[in-house]
Amino acid sequence: MKTIANLAAALLLATAAFAADVPAPAPPAEGTAAPKFNLPSQDSPSVSLDQFKGKWVVLYFYPKDFTSGCTLEAHNFQRDLAKYEAKNAVIVGVSEDNVESHKGFCTKEGLSFKVLADTAEHNVATNYGSVMVHDGTTYASRNTFLIDPNGVIRKVYLKAKPATHSDEVLADLDALQAKK
Template identity: 40%
Template sequence: MTVETGKKAPDFSIEATNGEKVKLSDYKGKNVILYFYPKDMTPGCTTQACDFRDQHENFSELDTVILGVSPDPLSKHEKFIEKHGLPFLLLVDEDHKVAELYDVWKLKKNFGKEYMGIERSTFIIDKEGQLVKEWRKVKVKGHVEEALAYIKENLN
């Protein structure tokens, strides 16, 4: 299955920080922000998570759920949530199957080293389960506000 705007978003079942398996299809009837980020507790990922936290109420008012996905284990996600007061679920994608499903598991280069990792990306899925917007290679500054504005203008 390929990820394509205007098509049904790929469903998945994955462990979440609420101790349950979460499926994307569980959220039918709500808009979903599915955001992929490289690693808990790093500066860019912390800024992004806190930006989503700070706008959480605004997203909720627009009937929108936020789900964060990274390859970190559950214990690290739980510490991240506790340290920063994150009011949304983080999903455990240690085997990067969901990242691969959404084509965000990429070859990356950093300080001359090559490795596989998450390409910071955000997907907006509407109440019917359709992928309506995607951002790839996300720059953190201003991104959450841009996503909120998109939902206000297009899915309200």
């Protein structure tokens, strides 16, 4: 009977540990090489960081397709897409949603930039310190990385605000490009 009680207590503790929020690993620092990635998007089986060599990359992580904050953030990046393109920059979104969800999200919301599916082990979000676990469910944190044409992270945005984030990134991109 004592063994059963000990096993039950251990199981209860293990369950509680998995249900608690788990802190994400630290994101890569500004001035370091951006972690490589290769993920499917809504319209391509394979999108990698190497494909964007020579361009600025706005790599933004968001929790979930079709949610209010994520939709607002995506709309603002889409609204400003021509401004980014004029600055030799591409927008790339990443969440744990699958390719089919991304296809529906991009179609419904009129998004023309790449949205990548970091499913299963969330390796890319983990490499970028952009994973949050809440009540046993894993989501991408709302973090963004501004990567220069040589693959170096120039700006890190943690817990970005969807309503103003695109404007903030554009201003920082202007400032960084003015330094060169």
